[in-house]
Structure formats: C-alpha cells, structure tokens
Amino acid sequence: MKIEQLHKLFLECQSACTDTRKIKPNDMFFALKGDNFNGNTYAVKAIESGAKYCIVDEAEFNTSPQTILVTNVLETLQELASFHRTYLNIPIIALTGSNGKTTTKELINATLSQKYRTTATVGNLNNHIGVPLTLLSMTKNTEIGIVEMGANHLKEIEFLSNIAKPDYGYITNFGKAHLEGFGSVEGVIKGKSELYQFLNENNKTIFVNGNDAIQLEKTKQSNTIVFGKNTGFDVQVSFIEAQPNVSVNYNGLTIQSHLIGEYNFFNIAAAITIANYFKVDDKLIKTGIENYIPSNNRSQVLTKGSNKIILDAYNANPTSMQAALLNFEKLNDGNKIAFLGDMFELGNDAEQEHHNIIGLIEALNFQAVLIGENFNKTTSNSNKVTTFESFDDFKNKFETSKLTNSTLLIKGSRGMAMERILDLL
Known part of the structure; x- marks a missing residue:
C-alpha cells in the first residue's frame, strides 16, 4: 500500500497507537517490535480493543480486513508521520539540547497556547518512535507544532529532522550528556548541531541564545533570532533573581516563574523569545510563564x-x-x-x-x-x-x-x- 493510501485511512482514525493497553476506539495500531516483544502478536487484541486498523509486518498476522501488511512497521510509522506533517503544512518548532529541553518545550507550549492551538510532544516522547507519534497527534486544528528531539548518538537529530521537517529550531545547550554514545563533548556539539544544519540547508529560522558562545559560533551564517541578557539582541530578557523561584524582566514586565535554579533563566528567555516572534501579546506571555508548574520529577x-x-x-x-x-x-x-x-x-x-x-x-x-x-x-x-x-x-x-x-x-x-x-x- 502506498503511503498516500495509508494516510487516507489514517485520517479516518482517532490517533496512532503502539500500545494495546492505551488503545482508544478508532485508533490506528502500529505493531512495533522490540528486543523482548513482537507487536504483531497483539494484532487481534488491538482490533478487539477498538483499533480501526492494525499495521503489521509479518504475513501470518495479516488475518483481517482491518490489518494492513507492510514491509517494516517502524519505517512505515516514520514515513506516515513525515507525510502527515507535509499534509498539515503548519509551522513546526523543533528543539533539542543536553539539558532543559523538556522544560523549555513545556514553556514554549505554555506561552504559544495563549494565542494558538498548539500540539506539543507529550512528556519526553522524543526519539525515533516518539517524534513520529507526536507528528501524528497533530490535526487540522493544530496551528503550531512543537517537537522535542532527543539523541545519544550522531546522526539521530539529522534523522529526526528529516522526519519532522521543522521550520524553526532551538538548541538549549551543549553539555556532558550521553558521552558514551557521542564519544566526547565535541561529539555532543556535532550531534545536536545537526538540527542547525538541517535548518541552514533549508533556509529556516534558528533561535539562538546570544550569551552562549558556541551557539553564536555555530549559527553566525544562519537566519537567526538572537536573545539573551545583552542590549542589542533581537530580544532582551533580564535576570532578576532565582530565590525562591526564577523571575525575569521582559519589556518592563516582571515575570515570576514556578521554576527553581538560575539555570532555568535561558529556558524561560527562549520561550519568551519564540512567543514574541509569533506575536503573542506580552501580557499573555507573562501569563503563560507564570501559570506553568513543573511536574514529572523536574524542578x-x-x-x-x-x-x-x-x-x-x-x-x-x-x-x-x-x-x-x-x-x-x-x-x-x-x-x-x-x-x-x-x-x-x-x-x-x-x-x-x-x-x-x-x-x-x-x-x-x-x-x-x-x-x-x-x-x-x-x-x-x-x-x-x-x-x-x-x-x-x-x-x-x-x-x-x-x-x-x-x-x-x-x-x-x-x-x-x-x-x-x-x-x-
């Protein structure tokens, strides 16, 4: 079945699902395989649980008009997600980084959702399965998509970028994370910068922390929106204090967050900058930041x-x-x-x-x-x-x-x- 045909069937469905325990009526179930499980064996259960269609890649499980046999379920999921992203043709913001990407994603969503109908990565579903599922969760009602990307090896961000095709991107920072996979801090910088490379090659926009010398160096030839503490940047945000929680000044407004730690300042500043770019009113930006309360063991x-x-x-x-x-x-x-x-x-x-x-x-x-x-x-x-x-x-x-x-x-x-x-x- 061609991806165009599969996409038409997907549009009949409620959402995409890879876990029979979480199936909702009219979902499209993707029978993924792992080291210790084979989703194909759950095809019948998926349909019994309410799935409208079930995507399998082993012929013996193609036993129903509702099952669709493909060569590789995972690759089909990824290809369908990329096709769906193109079909929707909405602005996609991608972000990655060593630290703070999930908090920053939540802050971006909190501010943009004050004006737009947004769809963002749930939790940290940011890998080769999570990114496609995030894209497939977007609908015709979505006005802006926010996609978090994680990686622990080179070429992963490049791969995810080619699926999501972002129009905008931000890298929170380059730190000592996943050194086993990246090999060194230099490897981390190279791997995370694959997002910059994609955006550069496609003439897209990058949001840059101007107080981060590495980011400035990596994006000096790019189409950038630069933010930070300095005057002269496209967007200036001033740090006020971090006790008990981080507060900042933006355009004369004092914004009091629920986040601890001065390290969250640039996460807040990035969200303010992106919301500013999309013309969210300053007072609504303040509301979005101040109403965000961290959860899931984060700060x-x-x-x-x-x-x-x-x-x-x-x-x-x-x-x-x-x-x-x-x-x-x-x-x-x-x-x-x-x-x-x-x-x-x-x-x-x-x-x-x-x-x-x-x-x-x-x-x-x-x-x-x-x-x-x-x-x-x-x-x-x-x-x-x-x-x-x-x-x-x-x-x-x-x-x-x-x-x-x-x-x-x-x-x-x-x-x-x-x-x-x-x-x-």
Whole structure:
C-alpha cells in the first residue's frame, strides 16, 4: 500500500497507537517490535480493543480486513508521520539540547497556547518512535507544532529532522550528556548541531541564545533570532533573581516563574523569545510563564512533613548535576542535604565525572548522600559525603526518619529512580 493510501485511512482514525493497553476506539495500531516483544502478536487484541486498523509486518498476522501488511512497521510509522506533517503544512518548532529541553518545550507550549492551538510532544516522547507519534497527534486544528528531539548518538537529530521537517529550531545547550554514545563533548556539539544544519540547508529560522558562545559560533551564517541578557539582541530578557523561584524582566514586565535554579533563566528567555516572534501579546506571555508548574520529577518543590524537597530526579548528567548543586548552595535555607544518584551513559568518563562531582561537593557548604556503584567507588575524605553502593543499601542503612526541618535536593539519572526516596520520608 502506498503511503498516500495509508494516510487516507489514517485520517479516518482517532490517533496512532503502539500500545494495546492505551488503545482508544478508532485508533490506528502500529505493531512495533522490540528486543523482548513482537507487536504483531497483539494484532487481534488491538482490533478487539477498538483499533480501526492494525499495521503489521509479518504475513501470518495479516488475518483481517482491518490489518494492513507492510514491509517494516517502524519505517512505515516514520514515513506516515513525515507525510502527515507535509499534509498539515503548519509551522513546526523543533528543539533539542543536553539539558532543559523538556522544560523549555513545556514553556514554549505554555506561552504559544495563549494565542494558538498548539500540539506539543507529550512528556519526553522524543526519539525515533516518539517524534513520529507526536507528528501524528497533530490535526487540522493544530496551528503550531512543537517537537522535542532527543539523541545519544550522531546522526539521530539529522534523522529526526528529516522526519519532522521543522521550520524553526532551538538548541538549549551543549553539555556532558550521553558521552558514551557521542564519544566526547565535541561529539555532543556535532550531534545536536545537526538540527542547525538541517535548518541552514533549508533556509529556516534558528533561535539562538546570544550569551552562549558556541551557539553564536555555530549559527553566525544562519537566519537567526538572537536573545539573551545583552542590549542589542533581537530580544532582551533580564535576570532578576532565582530565590525562591526564577523571575525575569521582559519589556518592563516582571515575570515570576514556578521554576527553581538560575539555570532555568535561558529556558524561560527562549520561550519568551519564540512567543514574541509569533506575536503573542506580552501580557499573555507573562501569563503563560507564570501559570506553568513543573511536574514529572523536574524542578519540583515539594513539602514532606517539616522538610522542603527539591525534586529534580527525572535525569542527570555532569552538566545538569553541577548546575543543580551550585543552585542548591545559593539557597539560604539552614540544614541542607543533597541526595544524588549515579549519572549514566558516561562511558570511559564515568569515573572522572563522578569524582568531579564529589570534588565540587567538598567545596560547598552542605551534606551529600551519594547512591550508586560509580559514586560508591569514588573516594572522599570529607565528612560531608556519605556513599552507598545501591538504593537498597541506602534504604536499609540510612535513617530517613531523622530528617526534619531540612531542605533536600534529590537528583540522579533516570535509571536510579531517586524519587523513591519520597516514599521513605
């Protein structure tokens, strides 16, 4: 079946789905395969659950008028998403980066949605499956699409850009993330900059943090909208303070966010700049930023008993860990303890990067509890640092009941699931 024909069938459907547990009536189900599952085997269940059509790539499961046999389900999903994007012909904003991309995406959506009907990536569905599903979630009612792109190897952003065909793009930053896949920070810069390359080659627009020298260098020949703290930029946003939350000044308006940490300043400034470009009224931009409340373990501020908790446990890498610790140091709170989990996907740099974090903690004025194999084998002579080899080891030995009237930072890579500490408090 040609992609044009498949797209006509897709337009009869409610949405695209890859999980039979989440099927809604009239969905189009894509029977994807993984290392430990074969979606083809769920074809009958998908139809019984209400799917209008089921896309399979193994002939033995093509047993119904509602099943459609293709050569490769994943490639068909990607091709259909790209065709649908062209069919809709709406502005698409893409963003990637080492840190802050999901928060920035949410802020962009919060501001643009004050004026437009937007569709944005849900959560962090930002890979070779998530990006197509995001595009297929857009409809004729969508006026602007916002697509987050993640990557841990070279050529991934290039691949996703060719699917989404963005008109606008922004890279939050270049940091020490996924070093195992990218090989080095230079590899990270090269990989993330594949978005710039696509936009350049197609004469599209790039939003640039003018206070980031690497971004300026990478985009100096581009069609750019430059923002930052300096006068003379296309958009100027001034930092006011980060305590208790980040507040900024834009066009004479004070905007008070619910985000912690000065590192969120440029995430806010990027959203303001993009909304400004799309002619969202300044007061509506303020409303969008101020109404956004972080969730999903990202920069959340919680209270448990007498303890204040900064929950930033969705993920971690050396760059984001350092930023979180330096922000924690600036808090004027009394008894402060950082609970940190191992940072993953650092390859040969893992030992040194964990050692660097411990060195930073030793220079700061709070206690730290470090959990995970990498932190545990990195020695420290400081009485500020306590290490545990695993979360179970920590749970069995650390008396969380003694934590009262304290401010706690909880951060670690996703695989550490550091939010489990909340259940112990």
